[in-house]
Amino acid sequence: MSYSERARQLLASSQAREGDTVRLKVRGKEHEGILMPHHEFSHPDVIVIKLKSGYNMGLKVDEGSELTLESRAQERTKKAKDAVNGNDLPTVSFLGTGGTIASYVDYRTGAVHPALKAEELVATVPELSEICRMRSHVVFSIFSENMTPQNWQTLASAVADELNDGAEGVIVPHGTDTLGFTSAALSFMLGDVPRSVLLVGAQRSSDRPSSDSYINLLSSARFCVNANAAEVFALMHGESSDSYVHIHRGTKVRKMHTSRRDAFQSVNCAPVARLGMQGELEILSECKPKSRTKVVPDTRMEKDVALLYFYPGMSTEIVKKVMEDHKGLIMAGTGLGHVSRDMVHVLKDVISEGKPVVMTSQCLGGRVNLNVYDTGRDLLSAGVIPGEDMLPETALIKLMWVLGRTQDMPEVEKEMLTDRRAEISRRRDL
8 A cells, every 4th residue: 555645745845765864743743763664554644653762653644744854864785794604514494484583674764574585684693604504495474373284284394305405403483473383283294303493483573672583593593503402492582581592392382472572481391491692501301312314204184173262151062063074173171171061972972973082271281180070081981082281282283193194093092192292291390
């Protein structure tokens, strides 16, 4: 969507261009900042400026608005370091998926652009060229809420290709909202990876003073090169300040806050490692060491699996309707894994149709135990599979993966109760 005639006249009369410092008067109040680009999603009457604080402000102009040019943007040249700095450095692959983590700021306007090449990543985080040689390509560019099982399959194959081509590690910049789903999917589909696969996100975009993208990207490369670890992990800030990051196991990590930089936590286990801002590495829990084996991904996934959260008064018709066109169900029950008595009978009917039902807990922390109360024992009698201490979303991904390989109910139950990728904890760390 382009500027309106009113906005265009204001810009033309002031002769202001993107990157210039302007003063914009709207409804009696004056605001000074850098004139930002106009995006397609912006209202035609809105002019966006970047304030001294680093935040953007959109101002809707009217007939009484005034725009004056304060100063021209200084033309500067920025020489990026060579993405390949020495043949003796290990190679790390960056596979873009569309998250804001892999973006850079135009120094003139402050606008954010996706970093599509290794050279652009180096310009954003120059220290990367001192740690590794980089190769990168964009697998797809979408918002993380638009990820699908097909995207996971494509990404898993791309990661396997990079590892088999000699990469010391693979870094996947990813949107934070569904990062935990993708890390679980890659964990199951890639199997025993020979080196680290790190999903990394950013809670704050690159144009904000509090952005965490720089530290997260730098830490990811350091971990891939320096840690003797070979699994699928997620890396994010360990606390709200810039002191250290946590490396979480791909099947045990969850986003626990909408906006905090330390939003991600390991559930029912400790993080794998802590990495300081200067690269100080502390291993917190055991993980598989690196090797030179080849990756043979198993990307078979049954996409028609549902995840439902039980709530008091939940209609049994919801489950009946959902299961008409789904082949498996993850139920997030209350407490130790409970649902209403009426719901028990419906789940029994679902299972009698050859559709597995796995019970997890909304509590997240702790383990499902269907042996304590009558409801739990009734669920076991109905054939419900206890989900141990798996996160509901991890159980969802695992059941999709299992059903992609077998439809045999006893085999499905056996697989769901077998720890494959550290998704089931045998002990709980306090």
